[in-house]
Amino acid sequence: MAPKSREPFDAKIGGLSHDGRGITRIDGKVWFIEGALPGEKVIVRPIRGKRSYSLGIAETILDPSASRIEPRCTAFGVCGGCALQHLEYPEQLAFKKTSVTETLGAAGVKVPQDIVQLQTEPWSYRRRARLGARLVPKKGGVLVGFRERNKSFITPLSNCPVIHPSVDPVLAKIPQLIGQLSIPDRIPQIEVAAGENGTALVFRHLSPLTESDLSSLKQFAIQEGLLIYTQAKGPETAIPLDASATPELFYTLQAFDLRIWFSVTQFVQVNAAVNELLVELAVDWLAPNDKDRILDLFCGLGNFSLALARRAGQVLGVEGDESLVRKAAENASANGINNARFQTRDLFSDSVLDWDPGHYSQVLVDPPRSGAIDVLKNISSGLKPDRIAYVSCNPATLARDAAYLTGPGGYRLTRLAVADMFPHTAHIESATLFARSA
Ligand SMILES: C[S@@+](CC[C@H](N)C(=O)[O-])C[C@H]1O[C@@H](n2cnc3c(N)ncnc32)[C@H](O)[C@@H]1O
Secondary structure, three states: OOOOOOOOEEEEOOOEOOOOOEEEEEOOEEEEEEOOOOOOEEEEEEEEEOOOEEEEEEEEEEEOOOOEOOOOOOOEOOEOOOOOOOEOHHHHHHHHHHHHHHHHHHOOOOOOOOEEEEOOOOOOOEOEEEEEEEEEHHHOEEEEEOEEOOOOOEOOOOOOOOEOOOOHHHHOOHHHHHHOOOOOOOOOEEEEEEEOOEEEEEEEOOOOOOHHHHHHHHHHHHHHOOEEEEEOOOHHHEEEOOHHHOOOEEEEEHHHOEEEEEOOOOOOOOEHHHHHHHHHHHHHHHOOOOOOEEEEEOOOOOHHHHHHHOOOOEEEEEEOOHHHHHHHHHHHHHOOOOOEEEEEOOOOOOOHHHHOOOOOOEEEEOOOOOOOHHHHHHHHHHHOOOEEEEEEOOHHHHHHHHHHHHOOOOEEEEEEEEEOOOOOOOOOEEEEEEEEOO
C-alpha cells in the first residue's frame, strides 16, 4: 500500500542496504526501513522523506524472516553501534559477501569464484571504541555510550556485548564516576584502547580537572584494574594519570613473532583476531621472498609492513600521520627488524611518481574509506608492481578503484576475501589481490 502523509503502512522487504536497513520500493520510490530484514512483511512508520528516497522504521513485523533472531543487546535498535544483531550470524556473513561481490560486479569488475571469508568470535571484539558522554539531568545524570542511530543523543549503555571484555563490566560504573567529578558536563568522550597487557580509558575533558577529580579517577583505575588517561586537547595531549605505573599497550601478531606497541589514541585495527588473519592472508597472497622490495601505503604503525618485513628483502611503509610513522619505526627496532623503513607523506597530495620510491615488486594499500584512486593510478602506470594487495573498509571505493585497476590499470583481480572485522555492524572489510596482466 502506498504511504499517505506520515501514516504507517505495510510493505514487503526486498534486500538489505549497505548500512543494514531493509529496502522496499513504493510507487517507484526507494524506502530504507530500519529493523526490517529481506523477505519480511512489516508495518512501516515513516521517519523522513528525501527527494530520492525515504526512511522508515519497522514498527511491527507481520511476517518475520527465518533468519531473524532476538538481538543480544537490549539497546539494539536505538544504539548506533550495531545494525545487524537481529540477523543470525551466518546470514550477516552472507550479506557482507554478497554486498562486496555485487558492488564489484556493478562496477564491471570480474570477481574470482573462490572467496575467502575471515571470521572469528563475533562478540567482545572491539578493542578500540569511542564512547560519548553527556550530562542530562532530566534523564538522571550522566549518560555514557555510543551515539543513537541517526541522532546525536547518547544511548546509555550498562553493558555492551561487542566491546572488549575488560571494559564491558565497567561501562555501568563510568556515569557515576563522571557524575562525581567537578566538571560532569565537560567530559564529552571516553576512548577505549585495549592491548594484551592492559586496557586504557582516555577521558577527554574540556575544562581543567581538579586534584580531587584526579584522585577519584586514580581510585577508579585501581579499583577496576584499568589504565586511565586524561586528554585536554588533541589526541597527542593524552597523558596517563600515573606515568610510572602505566605501560605502553601492545598487541601481538603471533605468526610473525611480532609485538606491536601503540599509543592509546593511535589507530589500530578494531578486531585483534580478525586483524591477525588479515595480516596472515595479505602476506600469504603477496608471498614475498628475501629478494622482494615491498611498498606498504597507508601503513599506520606497521601492522602489515612489519609482518611483510619478516619475509621480504626490504619494506618501505608510507603513512600520513607522523606519530604513527615514528611508532612504526620504533616497532621495527623493538622487534629487531632492520629491513623496514618508514616515511611520512600525504599520499593524497604527494604523488608516488614525484617522490619516486624506486622499483617495488609488490605493493600493499590499506587506505581510509575514501579509497585510493589517484594513488593506484600512479602505482599502476608508474611503479607497475607485479602484485597489488588492497585492504579496504569501503566496498564502494574498492569497486571504483578495482574497476580502474582491472581496466586501464592493466591488472586482474585474482583473489578476494571478506573479513568480518566488525560483526553485528554493517561495516565491511575486504581484501583483494591484483596481478599485473602479461
Ligand atoms: C585503514 S588505516 C590502516 C593503517 C594500517 N595499515 C593498519 O593496518 O593498522 C588507514 C591509514 O591511512 C592513513 N592516512 C589517511 N589519510 C592519509 C593520507 N592522506 N596520506 C597518508 N596516509 C593517510 C591513516 O593515518 C591510517 O593510518
